[in-house]
Amino acid sequence: MAEHLKQPKSLISTLFTVLILVGAAIVLSPFLLAILWAGIIATAFWPLHCRIRGRFPGKPNGTAFLTTLVVAFLLVGPMIGLIVFMVQDLLQITTFLRMADEAGVEVPNWLPEIPIVGELLVASWKEYLSVPKQISGLLRDTLTQRLGDVQGTASAILLELLGRVATLFFALWVLFFFYRDGSSISIRMNRIGSDWLGPRWKPYVSHMPPALRAAVNGLVIVSFAEAVVLSVLFAACGVYAPVLLGTATALIAFIPMAAPGLLALLGMILFLSGNGADAVVLVTVGMLVVLVADYLVRPLLIQGGTHLPFLAVLFGVFGGVITMGIVGLIIGPVLLVLLVVFFDEASHSHNHDTHEPIN
Numbered sequence: 001m002a003e004h005l006k007q008p009k010s011l012i013s014t015l016f017t018v019l020i021l022v023g024a025a026i027v028l029s030p031f032l033l034a035i036l037w038a039g040i041i042a043t044a045f046w047p048l049h050c051r052i053r054g055r056f057p058g059k060p061n062g063t064a065f066l067t068t069l070v071v072a073f074l075l076v077g078p079m080i081g082l083i084v085f086m087v088q089d090l091l092q093i094t095t096f097l098r099m100a101d102e103a104g105v106e107v108p109n110w111l112p113e114i115p116i117v118g119e120l121l122v123a124s125w126k127e128y129l130s131v132p133k134q135i136s137g138l139l140r141d142t143l144t145q146r147l148g149d150v151q152g153t154a155s156a157i158l159l160e161l162l163g164r165v166a167t168l169f170f171a172l173w174v175l176f177f178f179y180r181d182g183s184s185i186s187i188r189m190n191r192i193g194s195d196w197l198g199p200r201w202k203p204y205v206s207h208m209p210p211a212l213r214a215a216v217n218g219l220v221i222v223s224f225a226e227a228v229v230l231s232v233l234f235a236a237c238g239v240y241a242p243v244l245l246g247t248a249t250a251l252i253a254f255i256p257m258a259a260p261g262l263l264a265l266l267g268m269i270l271f272l273s274g275n276g277a278d279a280v281v282l283v284t285v286g287m288l289v290v291l292v293a294d295y296l297v298r299p300l301l302i303q304g305g306t307h308l309p310f311l312a313v314l315f316g317v318f319g320g321v322i323t324m325g326i327v328g329l330i331i332g333p334v335l336l337v338l339l340v341v342f343f344d345e346a347s348h349s350h351n352h353d354t355h356e357p358i359n
Contacts, residue, residue, distance in 0.1 A: 031174075033327065034167045038174035040330050042182060043209050044216040045071050049179050064180035072172055078224065082247065085231070089241035100129040101136050110272030203341055211337040215330045218302035219317065226250040226293040233285055237278040239266055249290070254317060259290045302333065312336050 028035065042049075049067040056063050099105065107125050112118045128134050178185070193201035231246030239245060245266070253259040267283035270276075302313050313333050320332020 031170065034170040035174055036327055036331075037167070037171040038178055040212055040216065040327075041071060041075070041171070042175055042178040043212045046182065046209065049182070060180050064176050067179050068172060068176045071175065076168065076172070078228075082224070082227065082231075082243065085243040086247060089244040093241055093244075101133060104130050104132045106130060108273065110269060110274075113272050114268065200345065203345060204338060207337050207341050208334065211334045212330065214302050215333045218298045218313075219329055219333075222293055222298045222301065223250050223253070226253065226289065229289050229293075230286060233282060233289070234266070237270065237282040238275060239270070239282070249286075253290060253294045254314060259294065260287060263287060263290065308333065308336055308340065 025032075045067070048070065049063070052067050052070070053060075053063045056066075096105075105125075107122055107130060111125060112122050114121060190201070190205065193205060197204075227247040227250035229246075230249050231243040234242030234246050245262075249259050249262050252262065263283055263286040267279040267286075270279035270282060299313075302308065308316070313336075316333035316336040317329055318332075320328025320330070320335070322328070324331055
């Protein structure tokens with residue numbers, strides 16, 4: 001009789017737990033992205049917080065606030081600076097297009113000499129940039145036909161931008177509490193994980209922090225540093241819109257041979273326009289930066305913390321971004337790490353079963 005009563009009680013207990021989790025997820029859904037980012041950043045920079053906490057023992061609020069300030073300075077400050085320079089490049093491009101629309105701009109001498117697409121580029125340049133009022137006429141027709149779409153898109157972009165800024169500041173606010181209460185949260189999660197998964201919990205949770213740190217260091221920090229170095233190089237060589245192109249080169253570096261191809265194209269344009277020395281410097285130094293960052297530093301950082309082949313890292317990055325957005329840049333490789341742990345666990349279990357004696 002007791003066994004018959006035990007099963008319904010167990011089912012009710014499970015449903016009660018599920019209802020609590022689902023309800024909490026619904027309530028927290030507007031803030032889940034910020035909380036997730038705060039958790040990723042907190043895990044990635046936890047060793048830094050431990051060093052700061054060691055210097056100021058007994059002051060959890062002060063050390064959490066100091067670590068949050070340092071992280072904000074290291075991450076948010078440079079990103080804002082990069083965005084400001086990119087906006088300046090966009091304004092420079094806008095100024096050029098306005099000048100072309102008012103008076104027209106002659107076809108550069110080097111444009112026809114570009115292999116394969118030179119003639120097409122010349123024809124497009126003559127159609128839109130050499131003849132005054134062509135750009136404004138094209139925009140006028142487009143805006144007249146799709147004014148509602150443009151207004152809706154502009155409003156959506158503005159709301160999305162404001163939402164991202166709000167998410168960033170909310171994540172920094174949550175980050176303070178993660179640093180202040182991180183130790184107690186970790187202890188509770190380990191207890192719950194051990195109760196639910198038993199011995200399976202430790203192998204999985206032990207791979208999470210190094211995988212997150214490797215993803216942040218190898219994907220975010222290396223890409224940002226690469227964008228800064230390439231932007232400075234492009235500016236020194238006289239490339240138009242250097243920060244915009246430098247950032248674009250760093251972003252497409254995940255695609256094999258994409259960044260070297262863009263560097264070769266920019267070098268060819270500089271050479272054809274009469275700046276041979278700048279072309280040589282740009283291609284040589286740019287290739288060196290890309291090779292060191294993408295084929296040495298990034299794989300070492302990611303593989304050292306995740307033990308994944310670089311191809312698997314690429315799958316994790318692109319698959320994560322496609323399915324989860326920008327946060328998938330970090331979560332994708334981490335999920336593949338957990339998949340590798342699962343396969344290791346399954347293979348060890350299989351080997352144990354095959355060697356177990358038959359009674």
